[in-house]
Amino acid sequence: MLAAALLVSPAARADAVPAGDAAAAARLADELEAAGKGQPLAQALAEALAASRKALERARGARAAGDEPHAKLLDALALEWAQAAAAQRRAFAAEQAAARAAKEAREVSVQLGRARALLAETQAQRGLAEAELARVEAEAREARDAAAAAEAKRTARGAGARKAATPKQAKP
Amino acid sequence: MSRPFSSRGQGYWAGVILSWICSLSACAPVPRPDVLAEAERVRKAPAAVEAERLAPAAFARADDLRRRADQAFEDGDLAGAQLIAERAIAAYADAVALARVAKAERESTSASSERDTKRVELAALEGEQRRVSAELEALELRVKATRDAQPIVPSGPADPAREQARREAARALSIQARLLCTGARLLLAPAAPSDATAGGADRASAAGDLDAAEAALAKLDASLAAGGPVPIDEAGRVRAGCLAALTRVRRAAAAVGRAPGAGDELLATLSASALSPSRDDRGVVVALREPFRAAGLSADGEARLASLARVAAAHPAFPVAVVVHEERASPRDAAMWRSRADAVVQKLRASGVTRVEAVLAGAGAPLVDPSSRDRARNSRVEIVFVTPEAL
Numbered sequence: 001m002l003a004a005a006l007l008v009s010p011a012a013r014a015d016a017v018p019a020g021d022a023a024a025a026a027r028l029a030d031e032l033e034a035a036g037k038g039q040p041l042a043q044a045l046a047e048a049l050a051a052s053r054k055a056l057e058r059a060r061g062a063r064a065a066g067d068e069p070h071a072k073l074l075d076a077l078a079l080e081w082a083q084a085a086a087a088q089r090r091a092f093a094a095e096q097a098a099a100r101a102a103k104e105a106r107e108v109s110v111q112l113g114r115a116r117a118l119l120a121e122t123q124a125q126r127g128l129a130e131a132e133l134a135r136v137e138a139e140a141r142e143a144r145d146a147a148a149a150a151e152a153k154r155t156a157r158g159a160g161a162r163k164a165a166t167p168k169q170a171k172p
Numbered sequence: 173m174s175r176p177f178s179s180r181g182q183g184y185w186a187g188v189i190l191s192w193i194c195s196l197s198a199c200a201p202v203p204r205p206d207v208l209a210e211a212e213r214v215r216k217a218p219a220a221v222e223a224e225r226l227a228p229a230a231f232a233r234a235d236d237l238r239r240r241a242d243q244a245f246e247d248g249d250l251a252g253a254q255l256i257a258e259r260a261i262a263a264y265a266d267a268v269a270l271a272r273v274a275k276a277e278r279e280s281t282s283a284s285s286e287r288d289t290k291r292v293e294l295a296a297l298e299g300e301q302r303r304v305s306a307e308l309e310a311l312e313l314r315v316k317a318t319r320d321a322q323p324i325v326p327s328g329p330a331d332p333a334r335e336q337a338r339r340e341a342a343r344a345l346s347i348q349a350r351l352l353c354t355g356a357r358l359l360l361a362p363a364a365p366s367d368a369t370a371g372g373a374d375r376a377s378a379a380g381d382l383d384a385a386e387a388a389l390a391k392l393d394a395s396l397a398a399g400g401p402v403p404i405d406e407a408g409r410v411r412a413g414c415l416a417a418l419t420r421v422r423r424a425a426a427a428v429g430r431a432p433g434a435g436d437e438l439l440a441t442l443s444a445s446a447l448s449p450s451r452d453d454r455g456v457v458v459a460l461r462e463p464f465r466a467a468g469l470s471a472d473g474e475a476r477l478a479s480l481a482r483v484a485a486a487h488p489a490f491p492v493a494v495v496v497h498e499e500r501a502s503p504r505d506a507a508m509w510r511s512r513a514d515a516v517v518q519k520l521r522a523s524g525v526t527r528v529e530a531v532l533a534g535a536g537a538p539l540v541d542p543s544s545r546d547r548a549r550n551s552r553v554e555i556v557f558v559t560p561e562a563l
Contacts, residue, residue: 048262048265051262055258070251070252070255073252073255073256073259074255076259077255077258077259077262080259080262080263080266081262081265083262083266084262084263084265084266084269087230087265087266087269087270087273088265088269088272090269090270090273091269091270091272091273091276094272094273094276094277094280095272095276097276097280098276098277098279098280098283101279101280101283101284101287102279102280102283104283104284104287105283105284105286105287105290108287108290108291108294109290111294112290112293112294112297115294115297115298115301116297118301119297119300119301119304122301122304122305122308123304125308126304126307126308126311129308129311129312129315130311132311132315133311133314133315133318136315136318136319137318140318140321143323143324144324144409146324146326147324147325147326147405148405148406148409150326151326151327151403151404151405151406154326154327154328154329154401155395155400155401155402155403157329157401158329158400158401159400159401
């Protein structure tokens with residue numbers, strides 16, 4: 001046992017990791033598989049998760065052969081792949097969010113273009129309506145002025161007739 | 173024939189050759205495992221190069237693992253070197269994924285910012301669209317109203333009885349014109365000092381129209397007072413001029429489409445107070461019957477006025493015109509009616525109503541025939557809440 005420990009390479013000793021790596025890797029891989037089940041995410045994570053599972057399998061084999069130091073290195077490798085899968089999951093989510101935001105920005109941009117066009121059209125219609133109003137008001141003004149002139153003539157005639165009908169006062 | 177190698181000799185030479193092979197294989201350099209080269213390749217891939225920039229810490233950790241794998245190999249730990257190199261490859265994958273996260277987050281932030289900026293711009297455009305649409309609608313309505321207006325047919329000469337009827341009608345139109353112009357004048361007076369400059373050129377132009385309408389009204393009154401043929405058509409035009417001036421003042425005071433419905437709210441408030449309001453060109457009207465006692469207000473009149481004053485004070489955008497109608501024209505009672513009108517105005521002002529003005533309408537706008545038995549109904553006070561918005 002002691003001899004086996006002494007035969008372990010310095011690098012393997014340096015990379016000796018806590019025994020919990022295997023458990024952590026398995027837990028993380030399970031969690032990620034459950035999260036991605038039946039979703040496009042599963043395909044994105046498949047490779048990294050398969051590598052993690054394979055490393056765990058190899059670690060078990062190494063342990064069975066009594067090679068604990070390399071088993072621990074393999075545990076660390078499994079955890080590394082599981083963590084890479086977790087990072088890929090984050091990347092997948094972030095890319096989806098970015099795609100959503102870009103889609104929304106494009107949609108708002110399209111709406112903006114339509115709103116600009118509609119406003120330009122409405123402004124043009126307003127200009128036409130202003131011109132039309134000026135025209136019909138000018139016509140109405142002309143009719144009003146003509147009526148006022150006719151009435152002025154009538155009242156002037158009436159006032160003249162009234163003046164003529166008033167008897168002149170006899171001179172004392 | 174001697175045999176080059178006896179069986180014993182054969183064993184010896186086999187041992188020598190084997191020992192040579194063994195010694196040669198022990199001295200030959202151990203080939204570098206593929207996985208180390210692969211880690212090197214992964215490191216140089218474009219995605220990893222980008223990861224070095226976007227996820228420097230994760231990339232540095234992967235680099236460190238790769239160097240340790242090389243070191244292990246140089247130290248003769250082939251298995252350890254392979255496993256650490258594999259771990260370095262996984263760490264590069266981690267760095268690449270983290271770089272994707274950073275890149276996606278950066279793009280997401282940029283897209284969200286662009287989206288939010290455009291949403292603000294869109295909201296502003298939609299507001300402008302609403303305003304321009306409301307203006308267009310108002311213009312189209314005015315075009316339609318002007319087109320649909322009956323052509324003016326000048327009135328011809330009339331017999332004395334018809335002239336008398338025209339005179340009464342012209343006086344009624346004159347009173348209506350005065351009420352409309354008074355409403356416009358009240359609206360022109362700013363509700364608050366900060367409102368004095370609101371409207372700008374539109375307000376000045378509307379004030380010019382109002383001056384012209386009031387001048388035409390004064391001319392009409394003078395003409396009616398002078399006797400002679402009645403300018404009945406002119407009376408109609410003067411009334412129309414005052415209504416147009418009131419409309420222009422309203423348009424100048426509030427942009428089309430902005431906060432419409434204030435009049436509806438006031439009407440609802442007054443209806444809820446059982447004050448039986450009605451609505452006409454001037455605004456919202458509440459008629460008070462028999463609110464006077466001698467030259468002042470009766471107790472009941474005071475109470476009803478107090479109730480109206482509370483509503484008026486709560487709606488400062490609506491100036492108030494007090495219109496006093498007499499039962500029948502009686503020059504002898506003119507001073508008493510003036511005194512009654514002043515009493516109403518004072519009561520309103522004392523209750524916090526700032527913009528209030530009285531108009532003595534005389535008997536020119538009766539509700540019933542002044543010669544009938546129920547002519548007392550003609551005596552009334554109208555409290556007019558002048559609507560500040562264009563309908």
